[in-house]
Every structure is written in C-alpha cells, then in structure tokens.
Amino acid sequence: MNIRILSRLVLAAAPLVAAVSCAKEPTDSTYSSSKKVLEAWLNINYPDISPSGRGIYVIDSRPGTGQAMDDSSVYVFVDYSITDLEGNYVETTDETINRRLGTYVASNYYGARVMVRKDGQLYAGVEDMLDMMNVGGYMKAVIPSWFLNSDVYDEVEEYYANDPGGSHYIYEISIKYATDDIEQWEKDTLESYSRKYYDGLDSLMEGFYYKVLNVGTGDTIPNDSTIYIRYVGKLLDGHVFDTNIRDTAKKYGIFDDSKDYDVPAKVKMSSSASGITLESSTVVTGFGETLFRMDNNQEVVSFFSSDMGYGASGSGNAIPPYSPLVFHVTIVEYDEYE
Template sequence: MMKKILGLLFIASVIFVSCKKDVRTLQQIQDEQMQAFMKQNNLSGFQKDTSGYYYKVINTGTGNALTYPDYVFYLQTLKDLNGNTLKLQGDQTPTIENGAYLANYLGYVSPKGFRENIIKLHKGGSIRAIIPSYLAYGKDGFGSQVSGNTILDAIFSVPNVSNSISLADSLITKYKATIPLTFTRDSSGVYYSILTPGTGTDLITTSSTIKVAYTGKLFDGKIFDSAKSTSPLESPLYGLISGWQSTIPKIKTGGKIRILIPSYLGYGSSAQGAIPANAPLDFEIELISTKN
C-alpha cells in the first residue's frame, strides 16, 4: 500500500513539475524565436527588458519625457516576424507610413508591451520593439487580423507636439519634402500647389456646383478614391470636405491643383471607407466646370 501511495505521489510530482514547465514554455520558446529573428535579420543594439520584450531606441527625442498621466499622440507600424504588416482595422489601419495617428492617455495605451515601450521615449522619439505575444495580443490574437501567440515587430513614434493641429502640420511638412513641388500653406492649414491656374471666368464660391476629376491618396501612396474626367464628381462645393472648400476657389475652370489636407480638415477622427481615422490626405484635382 505504501509503495502505491509513493508511486502516486511521484506521478503527481512529475505532473506538477511538467505543468510548471508548460507555464514557462511559451516564454522560453518565444524568447528563442525573438533572438533567432534578430540574428537572422542582423538586428543589433537591442536590449532585453525585464518584462520579456527586446527594444532599441531609434531616437530618444528632444522634447519632454513621457509620464503615465500624459495624453500622447503617437504613430505605430506593426508587423509579424515574417514581415507582414498587421492591419488591425483593415484598410483603415493607422500606420507610420500613412500618417494616421493614435491618441490616448499613456496609462491607457494597450497592450502592455506598447505603453512600456512608448514611455521610454521623450517627445520626438521613436523606438523599435520585438514584443512576445503575452505582452501583445496573447493567445486569442486580434480578430482575424492577428492570430494567437503572434510575436510583433513594432515601431512607435511620438511626435514632439502638444495638440492635433501642430501634429498634422508636422506630418504634412515632412511629407511634402518628398514631393518636387512648391507648396503654400493657406490660413486654414491646407498646403497647396497650383499646377495649372485655369482660364475660366466664373467666380467660385461654396455655393458653386463643380465637376472635378481627382485622385486621393494616403501618405503611403495608397489611392483611396478617384474620378476620371470622363466620369467626374459633381457636387456643390459646400458638400465637400473643408480642405476642398478652401482651396478649389484658388483655381479657375480648367485648372489643376495639388492639396495636402490635415486630418481635421478632411475626415477627422472618423474613418471613412479606406481612409483611417486621423489621416492626412493628398489630392490632385482638375476643375472641369463650374456652375453658379
């Protein structure tokens, strides 16, 4: 009888030890995967945080240090270890490349692995992190976009701004430097470049009905909407976004204009079609006709 009891105790202890080992297994396996990923991609200069993620501060930033009570504006790009960009909101996903920003009190930024990296920065800083799933979206993942136990390769950037207007202006200023055109900032905050002034004589007001051909892009180059001259958009100017209302009157019928619109003069904090919330917009517009 005693032998049977001792045998059962031995089996129970083995099961207990095995269970304890299983709890650690995911952390151990993912740590090995993260190290292998960094080695395979020649990523150097990363430090391991005690929480379990690896990080490298790209730029500390020259602004104020961040603290948990702060309301922060930030941009992020998330990838898996295969290099696939993770689109948590599908086409409406904000990324560093498209310039759509996120905003929240730092203490409420989630998941944990995100806020722990962001708080390492000053305003104006950026950081890259390899984040294990248990500090990201866990075993359940995120909808159909992120499968369970996915390790993230993330970049976070915190602009050195204090409000959404100055943030939008800084994003456009950086973006327009990549375009070989001269832009002028109007009083509303839109940047514009007149490509062709046009020859029409009609006075254009917000009450005018216009026909336009246009192409609309995000700052990552993705076209989200367009209309050709053979099938133009027709609308009263007052029915269009504010960024159009202030700039279309700067050209005449037959004219063309390129405009860079801050999000607050576009669709603001509401996502629209393939446009993420808080996304700046790039339009090239040809004014085909005007009717008053």
C-alpha cells in the same frame, strides 16, 4: 488592416475569432487557464525569459538613440506587426509581409501609424512596451491576454482578476517619431511639403494650401451650379487613396471595375464651402474649400491638415489618423455632360 487592434477602444473585439470563441465573464479560473497556456509556451520556446514591466515578456529589443517615451510623448508613430503564439500574422503595417501573405491591397496605407498615449487608448501591455523604448528603437514582446483587457486598472492584480481570456499575442513595434503636439507636427510637415514641391507656397488659412496650376477660362462659377470634376486624392508621401481618372487608378493599382470612369464626378456648388456636395454626399472641409475657390476649367492642387480632412479617426484602411491630405482637381466642361 486595422490599426485599432493596438488600442483599448477596439481591441477588446479583435481579433474577432478569439473574442467570440472566448466570450465569457472573466474569473480567477480564466486567468489560471490563460496563465497555464502561456507558461507552457514560454517553457518550450523561451525557458529563461523573465517578465518586464507589469508582466510582458520581451523576446528581443534594440535601443533607439532618440528621446525616451516619457509622459510627454503622447503621439507615437510606429511600424508594427502582431502574431499569435504560432507565428500566424494577425496584423501588420509591413507592405512586404502583406504581399507575401496575399493580403496586400493597393488602396490600403502601409507605413507608420500614430498611437495615442492618453485617455486610456492603449492596452497596458502596449504601454509597457513603449515605456521601455526610445525613438528609433525596436521591441518584440509577448503580451499576455490579461494585459489586453479593454479596461484600465491601478493594480496588476486587477488585470489578473479581469482577464478576458482569449489568446496571447506577440507584438513587434518600431518607433519612428514621437511628439506631444500633433497639430504642430502637422503644421511643420505641411510647411516642409510646401517648400519641397511648391517653392514655399504660403497657406491661405491655418493648415490649408492652395495653388492654381492651370487658370482655365477664369469664369466664375455661380452658386448652386452643377459642375463636373476629375480628381486625385493622396497622402503627403504620395500614397494615392482615391481617383476618378482611369489611367491614374490603373497606375496605382486601385482600379475598380464597378466604378464608371467615363463620367466625371458631379459636384453641386453652394454659397459656402460647407454646403458643397460630391455625388450628393458632403465632402471633407479641405476638399470643400478647394472646390469653393475654383473657377471654370481650372486645375488646382490643395493640401491641408487632418482637421480639415479625416482627423483623429482617419478613413478606413486607406487614410490613417492625423493624415494631411493632397488633392489635384480639374473642372471639366460640365455643360457637355448635362
């Protein structure tokens, strides 16, 4: 599943089959052909429907009671589904639908994602839907192919003239939350998590929380040492995206037969958090800061903002953009594995 099907930055190539089958320079005839296909479908399925916004077709909507999506609502948290005109799912954040379709993957995240309404990151058709919605609202609309163009135009006629062709899609969007300050949202979310699970633990630095759960031997780990760890990585809602603990992997359905769970992960320490490596690879800032503070045999938990994790990009299908992360880490007796 790839949230970027909603955005200008990637949707020009997604879904891939449609993009490949219609790879051609946009022309007036492209728009005319696309328009005929859409009009024929609408005449059969929704003969009385009229266009809204710049030209999308709203099939169903339920008003929300929250704030309207004005220009200050830059970051919008949404659940969504996308189908073609035949009703075949192209993409959805709905776990139940993915299970029904046989596309469910336990390590993938299913839930609200952040859509960014700036720098031309969303298609015109998606923007039109959001413009007509409030937080808590729902909308189902047909977005014509010419409003799924990867370019931004001032005039509607320019979208017609630059229709990339391909398919028209039906989008269903539910807005869960919106903010103009994603950093403040993350700060508030982390503070709430701290109060709920760790008695209001204070951050050690902006956006970084750290708590020792088991002091271990308390021995300081020398710089440039090699240590071994067991860890669990998850999101604040409890979604486990990675672990090297066999039972935990099985419990959360992310067990990987190709992974050696018998040997803990090898960490090369350093004189700074940024120099620490895991299995010879660099680690995200928050994880490095966690390891750097640990003593021998300690068990700790840390949680931190996305700018110390995977930031605005996220990581694959497991970690959405702007996701604070949680890590439980235990240093094991590393000398016995040398």
